[in-house]
Amino acid sequence: MSTTTGQRPMRADARRNYERLLAEAKESFLEHGADASLEEIARRAGVGIGTLYRHFPTRLALQEAVYREEMEQLAAKAYELAETSPPDEGIAAWILAIAEYSRTKRGLVQILKATIDLHSDQFISCHDQIETAAETILARAHAAGTARPDLRPCDLLRLAHALSVASERAPEDTELLLSFMLDGLRPRS
Amino acid sequence: MSTTTGQRPMRADARRNYERLLAEAKESFLEHGADASLEEIARRAGVGIGTLYRHFPTRLALQEAVYREEMEQLAAKAYELAETSPPDEGIAAWILAIAEYSRTKRGLVQILKATIDLHSDQFISCHDQIETAAETILARAHAAGTARPDLRPCDLLRLAHALSVASERAPEDTELLLSFMLDGLRPRS
DNA sequence: AACAATACGGAGGTACCCTCCGGTTGGCAA
DNA sequence: TTGCCAACCGGAGGGTACCTCCGTATTGTT
Incomplete structure (x- = not known):
């Protein structure tokens, strides 16, 4: 769950979305607790829900990050x-x-x-x-x-x-x- | 949350459903933990979801019972x-x-x-x-x-x-x- | 038997979860 | 620059759950 895949660095758009998600997630978890809506996080990050799940396959993965x-x-x-x-x-x-x-x-x-x-x-x-x-x-x-x-x-x-x-x-x-x-x-x- | 409303006793059907719900709820909570699906409880009790909510307006009320x-x-x-x-x-x-x-x-x-x-x-x-x-x-x-x-x-x-x-x-x-x-x-x- | 009062049930609107895949984009090689 | 393809995006879609609302059915009482 880091910003590099171990090999090549992430593509620019991927990295951008990853960071937006992280920022919104931080905010949402703070605001609504650990079971904040993942869809809202994606929404607020201006990103599709699929993108969220690609970067963070599980809620726990997102929280960990x-x-x-x-x-x-x-x-x-x-x-x-x-x-x-x-x-x-x-x-x-x-x-x-x-x-x-x-x-x-x-x-x-x-x-x-x-x-x-x-x-x-x-x-x-x-x-x-x-x-x-x-x-x-x-x-x-x-x-x-x-x-x-x-x-x-x-x-x-x-x-x-x-x-x-x-x-x-x-x-x-x-x-x-x-x-x-x-x-x-x-x-x- | 008791089986009588304080005044007149509950109607027969109401009481029957109340008890079925309680029994299924006990089972479900045991099986799936405190956030078992309320709809499934109603289903297993052979009762509409509305009936569940009438008897137990909130999940906590059901758990309490x-x-x-x-x-x-x-x-x-x-x-x-x-x-x-x-x-x-x-x-x-x-x-x-x-x-x-x-x-x-x-x-x-x-x-x-x-x-x-x-x-x-x-x-x-x-x-x-x-x-x-x-x-x-x-x-x-x-x-x-x-x-x-x-x-x-x-x-x-x-x-x-x-x-x-x-x-x-x-x-x-x-x-x-x-x-x-x-x-x-x-x-x- | 008829009539309130009481209780039933489930459709319906909303929200969320997670998957899947057609379309888009970024970066590299020619 | 152009073109190509791997990498990435987005969101529709199918499923589940929550809770409300109200037309319908049941009860028990007169």
Whole structure:
């Protein structure tokens, strides 16, 4: 789903349409959530529906393309946090970042889901990227002994996913929910 | 959404159709998830689509009717656990029960969402029922000092919702995820 | 038996999904 | 420049689903 086919570069018109679609899709997903109408996206891009489907055979493919950049930023944030924060704080901040982000850009939730799902082969690059980031940030916590040893990278992503879904309708409680997740239900001793 | 209109009982044919619809809906939601086709439900019930919409003006109304019974059972479970288990174990078990249940009967997730959303006036009875159950089970934990004082009933429901969504594709990890939520990320000391 | 009141059903208008293929366009070679 | 063909476009078309509306049928009551 990149702008080159690996071999020859795309034809000029193809590239133009690809980019218009991407721009409109970004807008539409933001506006109507992850199940915005694909036909409207094509319409707004001034392009036939067939063209949309040629470039992005599936809704998920389109979402991936739209959010790839943001995914990279989230991954980058993990590396940044791994260097600048204490391990456990870093994890908390990262989960929060993912959750908050995916509330704004609602399409991300589906991608997160697909990323979490091991059987999705469409998303290998996104998957690897985020999973590696999760590994990195988790590795330090494990080394420092501040994370349970049985905590895996994908669990981190699942928690982020859970948090983003759960706080969808009550953004103001996001941090509180996260604190429950992180610190447990018992009173601090 | 009950089988009587508050005043006179429903006409015989109306009641018959109502029940057929309910039965087919239960089946369909189980089979295809919460967004099963309403037209197919009507078809399988041998009833016109108009009849479905008359009885259940909205998809959520139909789901509510289908799951009301199960909601009652979940609420009952809360009371049962409140009497038979230590407070914190009870909470864990209850959240788990909700999450496991909603994975099986996938429509419940939407209801859980609507229940959590305070602005849904369609669901007052369900909402009250579950929320009261959550209150009860939580009250004991608070009294016993085993739950953080800032933990509210709706947070419990949100956690259950989060858990059910997060473990959708990996049921085997449900308990592990729950343990992260409950016990936090730090190693046990 | 006749008459309201109540309930039925499905046609119809709209929207969306996705596929398929005749027509168009861009870029390269002559 | 011209011409050619692979690459690309667009949208019609067939299918499904949503929801509304209203002429028709059924119920139960007098």
